[in-house]
Amino acid sequence: MWFFARDPVRDFPFELSPELPEGGPPGPWVLHRGRKKATGSPVSIFVYDVKPGVEEQTQVAKAAFKRLKTLRHPNILAYIDGLETDRCLHIVTEAVTPLGAYLKARAEAGDLRELELSWGLHQIVKALSFLVNDCSLIHNNVCMAAVFVDRAGEWKLGGLDYMYSAQGNGGGPSRKGIPELEQYDPPELADGSGRAVREKWSADMWRLGCLIWEVFNGPLPRAAALRNPGKIPKSLVPHYCELVGANPKVRPNPARFLQNCRAPGGFMNNRFVETNLFLEEIQIKEPAEKQKFFQELSKSLDSFPEDFCRHKVLPQLLTAFEFGSAGAVVLTPLFKVGKFLGAVEYQRKIIPVVVKMFSSTDRAMRIRLLQQMEQFIQYLDEPTVNTQIFPHVVHGFLDTNPAIREQTVKSMLLLAPKLNETNLNVELMKHFARLQAKDEQGPIRCNTTVCLGKIGSYLSAGTRHRVLTSAFSRATKDPFAPSRVAGVLGFAATHNLYSMNDCAHKILPVLCSLTVDPERSVRDQAFKAIRSFLSKLESVSEDPTQLAEAEKDVHAASSPGMGGAAASWAGWAVTGVSSLTSKLIRAHPTAAPAETNVPQRPVPEGHWETQEESKDAEEDSTAADRWDDEDWGSLEEAESVLAQQDNWSTGGQASWAGQTSNPGHKSQESDWSSWEAEDAWEQGWQEPSPPEPPPEGTRLASEYNWGGPEPSDKGDPFAALSVRREAGAQPRRDSWGDDNWEGLEAESRQAKAELARKKREERKREMEAKRAEKKTAKGPMKLGTRKLD
Template sequence: MWSFFARDPVKDFAYEILPDTQEKSGLWTLHRGKRKTNGEPVSVFMYEVAQGTDQQTQLAKAAFKRMKTLRHPNILAYVDGLETEKSLYLVTEQVTPLATHLKAQAEKGGSGELEVSWGLHQIVKALSFLVNDCHLLHNNLGLWAVFVDRAGEWKLGALDHVAPEQGDPSGALLPAPKTVYPDMEKYDPPEMPNSNTGEKWAGEVWRMGCLIWEVFNGPLPRASSLRSLGKIPKALVPHYCELVGANPRARPNPARFLQNCRAPGGFLSNSFVESNLFLEEIQIKEPAEKQQFFQDLSDNLDSFPEDFCKHKVLPQLLTAFEFGNAGAVVLTPLFKVGKFLSAEEYQQKIIPVIVKMFSSTDRAMRIRLLQQMEQFIQYLNEAAVNSQIFPHVVHGFTDTNPAIREQTVKSMLLLAPKLNETNLNQELMRHFARLQARDEQGPIRCNTTVCLGKIAPYLNAGTRQRVLISAFSRATKDPFPASRSAGVLGFAATHNYYSVTESAARILPTLCTLTVDPDKTVRDQAFKAIKSFLSKLETVSEDPTKLAEIEKDVASSAQPTGVSSSWTGWAVTGVSSLTSKLIRNTPGGPEAGGPAENSGPDQATSPTSATDGAPTLEVADNDDEPIGDRWDDEEDWGNIHIIDSVITQFSFVNLIKR
């Protein structure tokens, strides 16, 4: 019975202190910890009463009380606490001592002036809050009093010596820091111990100057070292000199010091500080201001610290999309920040947002998602692509805006390896047949033909035999010259999927009609393609035993593996060699099937019996091909270019207006 009331309160504490993680921080020992219920990481400051003096215990208890009552974004946040006869426990957000952080960043080549500028801004803001709003003096400001959270934000801690500026009305005076730690005397301003000379903040800003010196130069050996500027940036020097000036009455109020450093050209006047200040007030900003901010943010992210991007910018981007109607403007910075995440973090934080974005009716959102798909396609699993993304993407094939139709076609290069049997061999072929035959935009018809040639390795054998020849033949009759070129190159790129009989009876007659094409580029390509197919026929005629080798891929339904990141280069840049990329990415493999009857592209929706799956691409190196089957990528096919005129003619402004 009595044992129930005598339970150890430490055992019932909601936080667990992790072993071997202690680090000395003034009176306290800093430990890493976690919440027992959900494993949330925290920091635990512990003070052992038995190991301290009465003065130190008095200071620790004073800090414990102050932590509960002082709330400010730039002051170390109190989460929980426990006070027993033996120990004091202070639980805060997860932080690292500034000295440890600076050392770790220096080893990684980090801690540039941008990060330090924002960190100093935060500490001066906290000091100004204490002095001007709370009428309190910190009395213990220094490198040891600053902590850094996961986002790289600097927090003011070590509240052991905080006291009212006019003294404690209860009459209980806290011991001065140097009476507890004699080595801290070097941080005292020269007018000490006569503290009545100068403004109330004179000693606070002097110690702020000491902190600045140590941030850039390391531990302060003696007070006289403050005269040597060392590595303090030039933009900060005049303001630093005001802080450590001999005349205490001339030292600026923390608020004025902040204002001076924020002036144009000042150390605290830069894109990083401006971005942070905007993010802190983003909830009260106008929609137009948010739009402009996110547009500018994308250009600045490359120079911002990685932890800041992951832990501060990313949550704001996700919130802006989820609740702030930010729309497509968040996509570019979102994907830039995504590069800093692990695969697991990307799956948890970015992918759910992307999936939701695809269901948006915002056209600008849709087209930017399609344009930037290469940045996130690797993180999308096949189930999500087929059930949650592809059903929304296909609406782009019938969109009235040509830019969206064209970008939807190009996106299939990335989605094809993840599409299932029905979506790839039936649904997609149905849309391709309609676009190639009926779209009024020549570049879209052309790009549809090119895309069909590139995704041919993913189609099952039955679909390939029904669709490819009729689709490329149709392209050779297109009034748009680039489409006719794409038809010829489509035959060339997929040459290994045609039987000798098909080559002789269906492909060569089609190519021969192009030898009198009005466009010389088309004629030249047709002649080269004819020579290649004739070489194949001649090889079999001379040695019939080679027929099986030449037709080994005709009935193949092998799944290509491995996707080349540059595979879709033509679709992104809009101007590059088609055949080079088409032919280099034409793998093959074994399986059954046979020649199909001549059928138009519109008949490509018939069900097939080939294998299911989400194949990926394998770049083939056909060193064993007969000489007639080899293509000179640079000489033969270097003159054909994809036209991206649809995208340039229809800007995002027009897109949004429509």
């Protein structure tokens, strides 16, 4: 049945690549690239073709086949499979590249570093130490052609053709006829006798010195060139000289050579080698040691080779999270290494881990995920976001830790473009309504308003009409000044989503009420927004044909194309407020949160970002009439102005509390918890009542450039004017400013005091007149009568 015999080469589960061979170790072996037929994974295949008349060489090749198959060590070429027939020998190993080709490619790319070389030589010396000290084997073929590099940059020792036992009486296989190997023989073997007194490792250590010379200087032309160290680093030169010394007795053992190079100041004493050694033993390290290692790892990744990060660090990070107790500390280095991955590889390796992390109950992990979401959001598809990530993220809105609530709000800028109809227009709006209405932290309320303005274009037309006007109107009544600024800028950012009727009847009245706000930045932004809305209404009034163009976006569907822009604004949208809050914490560390004062955050300052916006608050007068995305960006200027004010005006805050009397922040709490059913966004805002007419004879407020009302005036701008008029005070005709505001308050207090004094004097005169009348009517006092007054 010979005709049923199958070709073993054809049935071999690996196939050679059609590319040209890459060479191989000295001798008959040829290195080919290959792949596994079942999976397509890359491998390297060493091929030896059996030829007649070279039986001795064939025996050497078969001995190398056997040695590689039985030796297992991390620094020795890893055997995967093999094929032995009468015509050929195939040895399948991990995918590797010859060291000479690898160093040439790295040098041409300008990315070859001494860190890589120090760790590579460390691996080769460690392999020699294993062979000599643990296995009593002499490699007998150490040279650059016998060293290979895998995809992670790890150096592997191969070329086991001429290996022999150190316990035997004779030497290894003959290497005659191969001149490229003879130049690596030590001087004591030059005569061919091999009987010089030496240690068993002496010859291999001489060849190690030749390898070191070639790594730094290129191919070795002749043995005499070893006398000149060339480009060998100074820290390695003394140890190199010991290796190429003429006396074989003084050449160090591989283990002692490693110890010498790892001494303080040695060539192999660096962060890269220490990291690799820790990763090799990470399974037996204590949890505390792993935590410290991962915390410090991200600082060093920038100086490490990219291939090393992708193929060695990344698997260890994934393993540490999957099976260890590393926790949130692996996130920073994990995302840093993820930058080196392609889209497909990132989707396959990182995303499953990220999805699993979101389900964790560890607060530290959750907040780090939210902080670094920008690094992986582009790799998440919409089904994954809506079904596996958003249900876990949404719990952050209810967290008792303000830092997590704040980061959850920030993350919505990135998640909103990928949310479906229900999650975006129903679920998310419920949480935003509750945060803006009930959260005790002013910065979180402000961030909620900012985020709503950013994602407004994603909302459905019906939700936009019901939500935006009410939400921004409520923000303008917030006691936290940046929240009021955010409300004004929210109107500006979403100006194209309102009808002309809404602009005239709902938005402008709200903005006009802010023109007497205690904070200068709020007033400035309100005036700019008013001018812009009026300009829009005026243009439509002059040319009614523009009405359709002006309201084209009011009933339009959501625009997912804006996602990139909204995500790019996330940084400034919240950083200024967080830094401002840090200032408030430092200025008032013991103040309790209250709705009538600026709310203080009851968390350590380190929980919040301390990065501060340093942009100038210069304003372009022509920019007020432009309706584009830059109008929304002016919130950054307003925040920077507020951030520069180290001390808040107590009188201003109290005045604001007196004006608002807190109707829009707490009165509708129960309605906001079920806004979808009861239309609470609409209920959260009431049309402002018109101001009462001034007393007869009082001058108009426009004639006075006063800075603001007193806290006791209950928000009536005419009360202070009446008091001043009765007291005979002269109106001040200067501009809006904090100095004038404070001066006006001082004058108003003086006027009140003067008026009270006059009333007391008048009352006293009236009492004296009454007494006089009584005394005259009753006549003179009788004896024994007691004077009652």
